[in-house]
């Protein structure tokens with residue numbers, strides 16, 4: 001398969017190595033705005049860039065009828081527009097706040113726990129994410145997905161906010177520390193105990209492998225997808 005990498009920073013470089021080992025050809029490695037010319041006719045684009053450029057980058061790819069796998073976080077208020085473009089251009093789009101298998105299992109576990117806790121009194125809920133100091137957005141895209149998983153099952157919450165939980169707003173502590181690749185926790189605390197579920201990434205390889213697997217999966221599809229479709233979760 002021919003893959004164009006849009007964004008060639010920490011993630012783009014690891015995706016390059018993994019995709020090449022899996023037999024794919026990398027036809028573009030872009031640190032700038034993609035165009036029909038510099039994309040070099042790929043089967044799929046994998047987009048890991050910056051929050052402020054992701055929307056325009058994805059739009060250009062979809063308008064050129066190229067399927068896009070996007071891992072860039074921090075631009076999601078415009079996702080409905082992108083999903084419309086994927087349909088109008090008869091191509092495919094998949095956004096994942098986190099492409100690792102472990103986090104996608106964690107998302108499912110979080111929803112199960114949220115469903116159990118919805119009728120239990122006496123527990124407060126709080127999220128925490130820890131990332132490296134270079135991260136541009138807060139809270140992380142993964143923390144937002146975890147919060148949305150809780151909203152789906154527990155009607156006590158319908159919005160998130162940074163810091164502490166308050167009323168219907170689920171709190172997310174966003175901590176920036178050294179070179180931490182990504183740690184996410186959900187806490188339910190009562191006066192007598194605490195339940196914690198936690199995912200810790202040891203490095204970025206799981207994110208990169210998931211993005212390549214998603215690119216292999218989406219190649220001949222049309223429409224809008226999520227990582228749970230790829231993994232059958």
Ligand SMILES: NC(=O)C1=CN([C@@H]2O[C@H](COP(=O)(O)OP(=O)(O)OC[C@H]3O[C@@H](n4cnc5c(N)ncnc54)[C@H](OP(=O)(O)O)[C@@H]3O)[C@@H](O)[C@H]2O)C=CC1
Pocket residue numbers: 006007008009010011012030031032033034048049050051053057070071072073074096097098099100207
């Ligand atoms: N979904 C997931 O599983 C994961 C998502 N992420 C997310 O992916 C994104 C990228 O992460 P990471 O690789 O660590 O970030 P980096 O900052 O290391 O890389 C960003 C890259 O984008 C390049 N860039 C700048 N402007 C443009 C442009 N207009 N078009 C294309 N590329 C451009 C930068 O170039 P230059 O260096 O020249 O500025 C750089 O190469 C972040 O939003 C992060 O949160 C990260 C890990 C996992």
Ligand SMILES: O=C(O)C1=N[C@H](C(=O)O)C[C@H](O)C1
Pocket residue numbers: 073097098131135136139140141142143181182183
């Ligand atoms: O910026 C990162 O590094 C990461 N970003 C994603 C996010 O915002 O959730 C995924 C992962 O946690 C690493």
